[in-house]
Amino acid sequence: MLAATCKWFNRIMLDDSVWKYACLRDLQVPDPGKVVFKWNKLYAAAFDGSHTYMFRQQEKHIDWMRIGAFLFDSHTALLTENLTAPMVISGEEMMEKMSELNGCCLLKNIKTGIWIADLQLVRCPVCDLDSCDGTMQTLDARHIELFLSEGYHDGSWEYDTLGSHNVNKQAEGASAGIFDFKHLKDQSTSDIFDLKSWVGKRNDWQPKAMITLHAVAVNTNLQENEGLQIKYHAMKAGKDGEVVSIRISQQLL
Known part of the structure; x- marks a missing residue:
């Protein structure tokens, strides 16, 4: 205009x-x-106002909120559902050995640049449970160029499941974080692990988010439950392409 x-x-x-x-x-x-x-x-x-569920699985989408943007300088990401304390990291090789035990995932070949993070609330799209009519929280991050890419729009780029992790006990909250591995020890990144500074009080059920220059995290306090199932997903720009989108989904058991 x-x-x-x-x-x-x-x-x-x-x-x-x-x-x-x-x-x-x-x-x-x-x-x-x-x-x-x-x-x-x-x-x-x-x-x-676009987000990833507008293009696929619209019927499953309930609500969303924009968290913000962050940068990937390196090609390696740490995905985790544990935000209680910073992990002692001695290198990628050690982290790969620790990942399964700690409920996290080390993801390589990340497309560097600006990433945009959203928090999505969806009806369980693919459920491993016998019966589930509940909702699922998803930390959804994408490279800023994703929505302009032909491979995304024609459906040739799909999400692959990287792994899953179950918390088979009462979960106080549904937490998830995506970190640039290179900047895991940065002062700004460490602010995410200071949960008292941004996570809601125990009886606050509204989702909270924290974003820094090289990381993003979310937390939603939960009422009584029997645990969580966490799934990690990633989308590549073609079979051998770089990772251009990441999802960490969490549903109640």
């Missing part, structure tokens, strides 16, 4: 540096460097 007012504004609105500035400002992230698509398209994809 502004571009239609005069030739000068039309020229300004066509300048991609304007959209780059607006995108980085509104997402509150630094310049990620080279991007494939024009910034005006990236801005639209980030702020037009």
Whole structure:
């Protein structure tokens, strides 16, 4: 609308540096460097209200909220449902050995750049339980370029299950976190493990989220239950492509 007012504004609105500035400002992230698509398209994809369940499984979707944006500098991500304390990490090889025991997952070949994180509330889309008519919380993160990619829109890129983990006891909360492994020990990342600073009080049932420059986490306090089932999913840009989307889903047992 502004571009239609005069030739000068039309020229300004066509300048991609304007959209780059607006995108980085509104997402509150630094310049990620080279991007494939024009910034005006990236801005639209980030702020037009789209989310991953709009494109697939619409009938399962209930509600969502935008958490924010963060950066992947490295190609390795740590996915976890345990936010009680920072893990003592001595390297990727040791982390891979620890992952199954600690209910976490080490994921490689991540597409670097800006990632957008949403919290989704859905009806259990694929349930391993005999009967379930409940809902499921999903921490959903995607590379900023995902919605502009042909492979995503034509359905050739699908989510693969990386693994699952059951908590077979009363779960106080449904928590999930996605971390750039390279920045796991950063001061800003450590703020996520300070749960008292952002998680709601015990009788607060509203979901809470925390995002830093290189990580994102969510927590929802739970009422009485018999445990949780946690699933990790990832989408690659083709069979051997980079990981462009991550989901951590949690449902009550």
